Amino acid sequence: MKRKVIYLLVIFIFFSISLVAKEYQVSYVNSARTDYLAVFDYFGKKYLDINELSRIFEGDVDISSDFQKATLNILQEELTFYFDNNWVKFGEKNYNLHDNVQVIGGVYFIPEYILKLFASNFFPNKLNIENDKIYINITEINNYTIRRIVIDPGHGGRDPGAVGRSLYLAEKHLVLDIAKKAKWKLESRLGVEVFLTREGDEFTSLGDRTEFANQKQADLFVSLHCNAAWNSKSNGTEVFYLSTAQSDEARAVQALENQVIKFEDEESKSRYSDLDFILYDMRQAEHLKESADLAKMCQKRLVRKLQTKNRGVKQANFYVLRGAFMPAILVEVAFVSNKYEEKKLDSSDFRNRAAEAIYESVKSFKEKYDKSM
Ligand SMILES: [Zn+2]
The missing domain is CATH 3.40.630.40 (Zn-dependent exopeptidases)
Structure with missing residues (x-):
């Protein structure tokens, strides 16, 4: 009986994060490329999948083997998130995310508030957000050799x-x-x-x-x-x-x-x-x-x-x-x-x-x- 309740709870938690609340339309300045960034609803709070963030910004994610820490490298900067913690480390400073970072099924989910920090504190010249649209200045972020x-x-x-x-x-x-x-x-x-x-x-x-x-x-x-x-x-x-x-x-x-x-x-x-x-x-x-x-x-x-x-x-x-x-x-x-x-x-x-x-x-x-x- 107890086990059944746990199963139901796991299924419930899994589905609660699976709900897409909305999507941001992502445009890249000076490029025809467009993309989407899904926002997930988790018990009424809005979250972003760290892997999706990494993909949108063409960065990479590194999660510690004990799942206690995740590092997101984007736009030549490093951001560090901690399991069940509402702070993000950017440079030498910590910024409040207002909600706790969640780890579900081994995936880090970051409070949507991170986008506000991106636009106002972290990358003001490279990113602009208007309603449900995100504009990323691709000439700023990639000066690729392999195109x-x-x-x-x-x-x-x-x-x-x-x-x-x-x-x-x-x-x-x-x-x-x-x-x-x-x-x-x-x-x-x-x-x-x-x-x-x-x-x-x-x-x-x-x-x-x-x-x-x-x-x-x-x-x-x-x-x-x-x-x-x-x-x-x-x-x-x-x-x-x-x-x-x-x-x-x-x-x-x-x-x-x-x-x-x-x-x-x-x-x-x-x-x-x-x-x-x-x-x-x-x-x-x-x-x-x-x-x-x-x-x-x-x-x-x-x-x-x-x-x-x-x-x-x-x-x-x-x-x-x-x-x-x-x-x-x-x-x-x-x-x-x-x-x-x-x-x-x-x-x-x-x-x-x-x-x-x-x-x-x-x-x-x-x-x-x-x-x-
Ligand atoms: Zn051949």
Whole structure:
């Protein structure tokens, strides 16, 4: 009986915070982006989810392992909240929130009063609130280095890429779907611009892909592929970045991806002259460290999300990476030539997780390099 009452109470508390009392419409000055910030009703009092605050202001949240303290980093400032306490620490001072901070289901809920403090005390030049509208001055808050990303779904049109042996899935379709999913996540959650080298099932030459990225003045270039090997047992995930030093295995993948040149016409073939390669190499070398770093981040997250074998980060000399004047990586999500992985690749959920891993690695990369530049 007692247990039943506790269950009911838990359900009651859960639902009491789930009620959205209202929403603020969020606009960003000098940007077309709009967003919403929900206000939750908790026993008649108004609260904001700390994660939502972090998202709106493009910051991050750190909660202590004992849930006693939460730190919110936004607009280059740090705010500290304490469990069941009505004070927030900003700089060296503490400010009264008038109601206690609540922790429900491991999530910090902050009294809505925090927005008044934002507008009047903490960020008067960066934030303005009028009725149910919040205006954030984005030029003040982000001076991002990474704003534009080109995602390159490999192959397309008359070049199917690798084709599976049991379901006959074509690499070109699989990578296009992952690219579209990643684009959506990056644009909606990270506020960056994403361009795809192809939107449909069309043939695009290797040179055109990087030329497109250079024209768009992209800050990152991510080429997406599915692997294939003669050995049908080969499986796992690997991410490449450009380098002249390489292993034999990397050379095999490189040969496979570079095969696309045979589908290209004479005109685009002539672009791959030796001299061009040397020039490209010099430009790309400037970004080698960043490319290697992005490759590592991406490899780690892909393997974690996809539960695939970790084949590690590798270096290779892909034509498609050579023309990119920006940090560039080539992702081999899984082996379409392996019947188990082909089956996985067939699942929309699997492809969605691959896109999520790409989104997360770009986010981490951006956080690291935006701050240091
Ligand atoms: Zn490929």
